[in-house]
Amino acid sequence: MDNLYMKGELLQVHTKNSEIHEGRFYGMTNDKSKISLYNVKESPKSDPSDGVLHYYDSDIRDIVKLKEPTEQKHLKISEKDCEEIIKTSKKYIYINQVDKSFHEAVEELSQYSYIGLSTDGASMGRKCKMPFLVLSTPQQIYIFDTKVMEYHAFEAGLKKLLESETPKKIVHDSRKVSDCLYHKHNVKLNSVFDTQVGDLLISRNKTGHLPDKVKSLSECLNLYLGLQLSSVDEKLGVLECTERPLQTKIKDSLAKNIAFLHRLSETINDEMMLPFVRGVECFVENIRALDDFKAWERCSMQNQLPKDFKSAIEY
Numbered sequence: 001m002d003n004l005y006m007k008g009e010l011l012q013v014h015t016k017n018s019e020i021h022e023g024r025f026y027g028m029t030n031d032k033s034k035i036s037l038y039n040v041k042e043s044p045k046s047d048p049s050d051g052v053l054h055y056y057d058s059d060i061r062d063i064v065k066l067k068e069p070t071e072q073k074h075l076k077i078s079e080k081d082c083e084e085i086i087k088t089s090k091k092y093i094y095i096n097q098v099d100k101s102f103h104e105a106v107e108e109l110s111q112y113s114y115i116g117l118s119t120d121g122a123s124m125g126r127k128c129k130m131p132f133l134v135l136s137t138p139q140q141i142y143i144f145d146t147k148v149m150e151y152h153a154f155e156a157g158l159k160k161l162l163e164s165e166t167p168k169k170i171v172h173d174s175r176k177v178s179d180c181l182y183h184k185h186n187v188k189l190n191s192v193f194d195t196q197v198g199d200l201l202i203s204r205n206k207t208g209h210l211p212d213k214v215k216s217l218s219e220c221l222n223l224y225l226g227l228q229l230s231s232v233d234e235k236l237g238v239l240e241c242t243e244r245p246l247q248t249k250i251k252d253s254l255a256k257n258i259a260f261l262h263r264l265s266e267t268i269n270d271e272m273m274l275p276f277v278r279g280v281e282c283f284v285e286n287i288r289a290l291d292d293f294k295a296w297e298r299c300s301m302q303n304q305l306p307k308d309f310k311s312a313i314e315y
Contacts, residue, residue, distance in 0.1 A: 004028070005065070008207030011037060013055050014062040022066070024206070026052050026314070033057045038206070038315050050278075052314050076226035077263060088139060089259035094251055096145035098156045105135075105142045106157035110167065112137050114193065116261040117162075117169040119177040120236060120254055126183035131241045133158065134254050138262045141255045145246060146185075154185055165191045170265045172196050172217040195220060195261070198268035205275065206315045221260055224267045232257050275313035282312035 005011060005025040013021045013035070023037030035055050039048040075082060095102050109115050118134035133144040133153075146153050162169065162181065171177060173196045174189065181187040196214050204210045215223065218232040233253040240250055286306045287295050306312075 006207075007209070008203075010066040010068060012064040012066055013037065013060060014064065015055070015059050016061045017059075021053070021055070023048070023053065035060070035063070052311060074226050076224065076267075081263070082227075085259050085263065089141060089255040090252075092141040092143055092251065092255040094143045094145065094246075096148040098149055098152050102144075102149075102153070102156065105144075106161055108140065109135055109137060109142070110161055110164075112167045114170055114262065114265065115167045116141075116258050117171045117177065118254060118258040118261075119171060119173060120241075120257055125176040125179040128180075129184045130177075130180050132246070132254065134258050135161075136258050136261065141258060143251055143254055145244075147242065148244060151185070154187060159185075159187050162187050163190050167191075168193050170195065170261050172220065172261065172264075173214065193265055193269075195264050195268050198265075198272055199223075202268065202271050205272075217257070217261075220268075221264060224264055224271075225260060227260065231260070274315070279309060279313045282306055282309050 005028070007025055007027070009025045011023065011025055013023075015021070019042070021037070021040055021042055023040035026036040026038045028035045033056060036052050037055070038052050040053045041048055093101070093105065095105060116134075116136035118136075120132070120134060129147070131145075131147040133146050135142050135144065144153055144158065146158075161167075168191045169189065170193045172194070174192050174194045178189045178192075181189050195217075199215050199220050200210060216232075216234060218227075218229045218234060221227040221231055222229050233256065236250060236253060240247060283306065287298050290298060
């Protein structure tokens with residue numbers, strides 16, 4: 001094992017038994033006699049293993065560096081779930097008046113612990129007002145036409161909803177939407193779950209360093225859910241977004257872009273919590289799994305960190 005690798009680098013380990021294991025580099029001993037990988041697949045179709053696996057120089061025939069896949073091609077949620085989410089995106093409700101439908105929508109949104117918030121239309125930050133605001137529950141998507149309703153929409157309930165502690169707002173990259181809401185609409189966005197920040201923390205935990213660039217919504221949907229990169233319309237035309245009446249194709253794109261945000265946030269939250277969950281499992285089993293003598297011995301060491309805790313919480 002002459003080569004050194006960067007943490008997180010994608011590698012294939014070819015063993016002398018003609019087995020091929022693919023995973024990400026975790027570490028190597030100083031004498032290079034052992035290499036450790038995480039997210040290891042023993043075959044292309046197998047799921048990545050939990051924890052860190054170790055391979056010894058005496059068993060290794062070759063190590064191959066792999067190019068990073070540009071697109072995840074396997075759906076990571078069930079086809080049924082995917083179809084249901086797509087159906088939800090097609091039955092969105094468009095609201096351009098402060099009427100009964102508006103108040104019912106705000107009331108419905110306020111009943112949830114988490115709601116989706118689309119940043120589409122806030123790409124200019126504080127330079128211009130938001131042409132629309134898209135909010136969603138897992139079952140319903142609402143497109144609020146704030147260009148038509150103007151400040152009345154915020155005074156009638158959107159401001160209170162966006163500034164409240166509950167529900168928590170799921171956003172992918174909250175920077176520009178927060179800037180626009182505050183400087184153009186006098187709304188201080190509060191209680192945010194930012195999926196872009198979640199991805200940064202997961203990347204740091206896996207590789208040991210923060211990435212230089214953030215991932216777009218389509219890249220995160222591809223990475224965590226296996227959706228195609230084309231599943232999101234990244235760039236909506238500025239003129240088309242400000243023209244009224246709002247074209248149906250723009251409404252369809254807005255609903256499409258927010259449709260998987262709830263599922264993305266759940267997946268990212270689960271991955272962020274993974275080290276904690278494994279750490280708790282380590283503590284639960286720390287004494288319980290031992291025989292009587294070892295359990296008695298371990299009980300006298302309660303002020304010490306379990307020896308296997310560090311490996312348990314690693315990705």
